[in-house]
Amino acid sequence: xxxxxxxxxxxxxxxxxxxxxxxxxxxxxxxxxxxxxxxxxxxxxxxxxxxxxxxxxxxxxxxxxxxxxxxxxxxxxxxxxxxxxxxxxxxxxxxxxxxxxxxxxxxxxxxxxxxxxxxxxxxxxxxxxxxxxxxxxxxxxxxxxxxxxxxxxxxxxxxxxxxxxxxxxxxxxxxxxxxxxxxxxxxxxxxxxxxxxxxxxxxxxxxxxxxxxxxxxxxxxxxxxxxxxxxxxxxxxxxxx
Amino acid sequence: xxxxxxxxxxxxxxxxxxxxxxxxxxxxxxxxxxxxxxxxxxxxxxxxxxxxxxxxxxxxxxxxxxxxxxxxxxxxxxxxxxxxxxxxxxxxxxxxxxxxxxxxxxxxxxxxxxx
Amino acid sequence: xxxxxxxxxxxxxxxxxxxxxxxxxxxxxxxxxxxxxxxxxxxxxxxxxxxxxxxxxxxxxxxxxxxxxxxxxxxxxxxxxxx
Numbered sequence: 001x002x003x004x005x006x007x008x009x010x011x012x013x014x015x016x017x018x019x020x021x022x023x024x025x026x027x028x029x030x031x032x033x034x035x036x037x038x039x040x041x042x043x044x045x046x047x048x049x050x051x052x053x054x055x056x057x058x059x060x061x062x063x064x065x066x067x068x069x070x071x072x073x074x075x076x077x078x079x080x081x082x083x084x085x086x087x088x089x090x091x092x093x094x095x096x097x098x099x100x101x102x103x104x105x106x107x108x109x110x111x112x113x114x115x116x117x118x119x120x121x122x123x124x125x126x127x128x129x130x131x132x133x134x135x136x137x138x139x140x141x142x143x144x145x146x147x148x149x150x151x152x153x154x155x156x157x158x159x160x161x162x163x164x165x166x167x168x169x170x171x172x173x174x175x176x177x178x179x180x181x182x183x184x185x186x187x188x189x190x191x192x193x194x195x196x197x198x199x200x201x202x203x204x205x206x207x208x209x210x211x212x213x214x215x216x217x218x219x220x221x222x223x224x225x226x227x228x229x230x231x232x233x234x235x236x237x238x239x240x241x
Numbered sequence: 242x243x244x245x246x247x248x249x250x251x252x253x254x255x256x257x258x259x260x261x262x263x264x265x266x267x268x269x270x271x272x273x274x275x276x277x278x279x280x281x282x283x284x285x286x287x288x289x290x291x292x293x294x295x296x297x298x299x300x301x302x303x304x305x306x307x308x309x310x311x312x313x314x315x316x317x318x319x320x321x322x323x324x325x326x327x328x329x330x331x332x333x334x335x336x337x338x339x340x341x342x343x344x345x346x347x348x349x350x351x352x353x354x355x356x
Numbered sequence: 357x358x359x360x361x362x363x364x365x366x367x368x369x370x371x372x373x374x375x376x377x378x379x380x381x382x383x384x385x386x387x388x389x390x391x392x393x394x395x396x397x398x399x400x401x402x403x404x405x406x407x408x409x410x411x412x413x414x415x416x417x418x419x420x421x422x423x424x425x426x427x428x429x430x431x432x433x434x435x436x437x438x439x
Contacts, residue, residue, distance in 0.1 A: 001264075008263045012256050019252040028244020030293030037290065037311030041298055044312075045305040053298040053312040054319070054407045062316060069320045076327035080334040084430075125410075132301055133406035137323060141414040148422065227419065230330055234337075234426035243363055250366050254373045261377035269382040269427055273389055276420065277373055280396060283412075284369075287403055297404040310404045318408045326415045333427040340431050 049200040050130040050209035058135065059215045063194040067179055070219055074176045077226045077233075084233045111153025118146050126220035130209040136216040140223025147228060168229045175222025182214045247288035254281035268336035268346045272329055279325045283318055290314030365399050382428050386421040393417045 027033070040061070041053060050056040058066050125139030151159040186195035198210035207213065254277060261274030290311035298309040336346065343351040372392045379385040393416020400409035 004263065008260065012259065016252060016256060019255075020249075023245060023248040023252065026245070026248060026289075029247050029288045029291055030244065032290060032292040032311060034290075034311060034313075037313055038308075040312055041309045042306070045300050051299060051301040052407070053300070053309070054315045057312050057316040058319060062313075065316075065320060069323050072324060073327050076331050080330055083331075083334040083338050133297075133299055133410055135319075135407065137319070138407075138410045138414050141419060145418055231422070231426065233334070234423065234430055246363065246366050250370055253370055257374050257377050267380060267382060269424060269431075270380055270385060273382070273385055273420075273424065274377050276389065277376055277392070280392075283396065283408075284399070287400065287405065287408075291403050295404060297406050299406065315405050315408050318405070319411055322408070322411045322415050326419050329420060330423055333423055337427050337430050337434075341434055346431065 045203060048196060048209050048212070049203040050212055051203050052130055052132060052134075054133070055129045055135050055212060055216070056209070059129075059212045059219075060196050060209075063183070063215065066215070066219070067183070067194070070176060070179055070222055073223060073226050074172065077172065077229050080230055081233045107153050111149055114149050114153075115146055118142060118149065122146070122220075122224075126216055127213065129216035130212045131205070136219025137223050139216075140220040141227055143220070143224040144227035144231070148231065165229070165232060168225045168232070171221050171225030172229060175218045175220075175225060178218035179215060179222070182211055182218060185211065247284055251281045251285040251288070254278070254284065266347050266349070268339065268348060268351075269333065271348065272332045272336060275332070276325060276329055279321070279328075283321060286314050286318050286321070359402075362399070362402050365395060365402065369395050369399060382424060386424040386428075389424075390417050390421045393420065 040057065044053045044056045044061075045051060048056050048060055050060070122139045122143035125134035125142060126136055127139075129135035129139070147159065147162055150162065183194040186193050186197050189195075189197040191197060194211075196210040196212070198214075200210050201208035203209075258274050258278030258281065261277065262271055265271040265274060290313075292308065292310050295308045295310050296303060298312040298315070300307075300309075339351055340346050345351065369392070372388070372395055376385060376388045376392050379388050393412060396416065397409045397412040400406075400412055
């Protein structure tokens, strides 16, 4: 252990010296000279009718990178489900080992208040990705936290009444495939893959920016279903009927 | 001097994350230190794209043309955060499975793989 | 050149990072990493990056501690079943 710590200290000092030498030549924070960012800020609202330039970059100008990112999430959920599947020598737990509903009324009231607000907020974040900060990923994870709130505030029995895991799997694969299908609309129209070919609306409304809205919806569905799937791989029997 | 504070912070977090990974005795603790390591890159990217006195690149209530910070670097950070979440999920699943096969969460005790 | 609030949050993050690393037990560490994620989201927000701040709050304060607690619970239940 001491040898490991000594080796690490030597290496860390060397790394710190190299990083200090390199970072000393960087400009101080606040002085930005890049050309790409300023060009994008100037033309994005006019070209794509989307007031949120970061979403326009993510789903339109660099849409292929977001396709890769969504498939990273998809592959990781697949791998976690494969790693944590039930092995041959495991036995099932008895179903009466579930934690019962909490006796505190304050927690249940909090759950009743939180669930509708969170669902609406998640849907708002997903569908208004092109207008204000938000987007498919953020709204998808907010939506995925709703079954968790139900489980925490209402116990396992109410949680089991939420739709079965087949729906989560179907949602995730349809989200991942839907992104590619929306991209193929560009090919069908005779232009490049993932090009924005739908009619652009008025900037500031929810139906603006063409394909960005549909890409946000597919990413939101895929991310929400993927995170619910991920959580259920860890929670052993909670989602099985 | 304070202009270079974010860069020094990124290097500081990177070294502390590495220290946590090297001297960890619990696989779950190791995975969280890896997340700290990854978050040092967010600070570096943020510092590169920031322009003093500019606003956020969201033009919903501002006339287009007001100077804003760089949106490309923010798009890179978004992808980075998603990748961090997925990598942490995968590594935690591996840690849980390693505990079942090896019997403990200590990396030193798991060193010998039984074939 | 940068506002004093930004400098203060940078220093707070420099303290929170080692605090997360030096907490060796996973369950208190998940609370520490949740606080770290919140400070990081505040830094993003103050540097005019609201999209990234939303994403960081959602991942670092909801998804990450949740996965850690679930992994710890699964490990403990397997230990209890094995005994």
